[in-house]
Each structure stands twice: as C-alpha cells, then as structure tokens.
Amino acid sequence: MQPIQTKYGDLIPQHTTDDLRKKEVLPVRYHENGTPKTVPLEMQTSIPTPVGNIPAELVTFHENGTLKRVFPLNGKLSGYWGESDEAALAEPTPVQTPAGMITAKVIAISFHENEAIRSLTLWPGEVVSLVTPVGPMKARIGISFDRNGMLRSLEPASPTSVTTPIGDIMAFNSDALGVNGDMNSLVFDARGAVARVTTTLSQLSVVRPNGESDLFKPLYRESYCSETEQEPVPMIVAIGKDTITIQTHCDLPTIRIPTADHVFLSESPLPRQNTIPLMGCGL
Incomplete structure (x- = not known):
C-alpha cells in the first residue's frame, strides 16, 4: 500500500477490514488542490501534532x-460493536493546551x-479541570x-x-x-468576558426605563424519562456590548433587550430546581 505523504510523516491508509470494528475499507479523500x-x-x-504526539486511526x-x-x-x-465497546479501547491522552496540560x-x-x-471532544463520562477567565472549572464533552x-x-x-456583566x-x-467540542454552552469573548451562557438554574429580571x-426563566417540559x-x-443568555439576547426555548423567538436604560438582575439558584437530569435519563 502506497503511503500518503504529509508534513506530519508518511501515513499508511487503511486497506484491510475486520469483522467487528472496521467492516469496510474507507477511502482516502483529497481536496481539489490535490492535498489529502x-x-x-x-x-x-502516533501523529506528531502541535499539542504532542497523538495516537490516531483517522486524520483529516x-x-x-x-x-x-x-x-x-x-x-x-x-x-455488534457499540459505543461502550469503542470507549473501552480509549486511553487517556495527554494534550498540551493553552489552558494547561x-x-x-x-x-x-x-x-x-x-x-x-x-477543540477537544471528550468521551462521555470524562471530566477535566482547567483554569478559565472566570476561575477554575470542571468541563465535560468539549473545550x-x-x-x-x-x-x-x-x-x-x-x-x-459564573460572573457576567449582568450578574x-x-x-x-x-x-x-457530545457531537463535537467546537461549540459549547459557556462562551467567552476575546477579552475573556462571558459572551453566552446556558442555564437551568438562574432567572433574569429586566427592569425597563418606565420601572416595569x-x-x-427556564421553562419546563415533560421529562424524556417519565410522563x-x-x-x-x-x-x-447572550451578552453583547449593547444588547442582551435571551432564548427560553429553541422553538420560541429570541428576545433582544438593549443594555442602555435597562437594569438586569440575576437570581440563582431557582428554588424549584434541586437536581439537574442529564439528557438521556441521567445516563
């Protein structure tokens, strides 16, 4: 099998299969300019990447x-081969990130x-600690x-x-x-300020210029696990320079509120919410 030449070394493309994990030979694909x-x-x-040597079965x-x-x-x-089978083969990998190892x-x-x-996309159940602009924090799924x-x-x-400009x-x-770790629910801007945050435990009061x-606050739905x-x-809640954007449900329109002449008060935790079920019935 002819190796594929890359700046990270010569790579041997897949050319055999097995009965469980790799049931077909996947093709090598190229960009229009001819690069892999x-x-x-x-x-x-082992691929020599900018964050260390990373074991790989697929590279793009x-x-x-x-x-x-x-x-x-x-x-x-x-x-015949499920996520748990694949996850059992995963080994902890050290990655040198800007937020530390x-x-x-x-x-x-x-x-x-x-x-x-x-980004890093983590296997389900993996939790890592890192330093963020709003202090030390534990993360799952993606960074x-x-x-x-x-x-x-x-x-x-x-x-x-987390501390935000509105509380x-x-x-x-x-x-x-955990589709990928490129976009997550707590987002920072270039200055390190919170730009967007997703919550099930906080509510936001907005006082208008007329005093009203x-x-x-988060809405409720029938549980996926029990009727x-x-x-x-x-x-x-998205926090911009001049506007606060709030969406309480994906099927409802977003509400944009100018920061000028409005007062924002956050309250958390909500008294009703004692536990947070994860999607998938806590699995």
Missing part, C-alpha cells in the same frame, strides 16, 4: 496541508489552519480555543456560578450533546 483531506489509517499511528487535513482533526479511534458502530480520553482533537488547537490560543468555550461538568449565573446545559419589569415528571429547558 481525509485519511483513515491501517493501524493506530485543511486544504493548506495542516491537521484539521485527529481521531484516536475510528471503529464503525453497529449492532489536559489528560483525558478524547474522541477527537481539532486544529485551526494556523495549527493552533481548536474550544480561538486561533490566538484564548479559551473560547467549554461545557461545564456541573452547575457552576452571577449558574451555567449548565442538561441537553448538551420582565422575568425570564409524570417535568424537567427544565435550558435558557440561553
């Missing part, structure tokens, strides 16, 4: 030839075109960085109070899905 785009590997290979590249994503595992899920089982590591790390190395976003592992808000998204006030129970719908 997607390379499934014959065997797990930007059009300029730099790494885009590295996947330590690339098994094909089926009725993080060692965890990762589904993927992605990079910007300038080779700066873009992302901008191309200058600033922490861009993370998924809080548990309800965590302290309990950050947590019970509906967060509006109350925004007799209700669970909170995460509320998203």
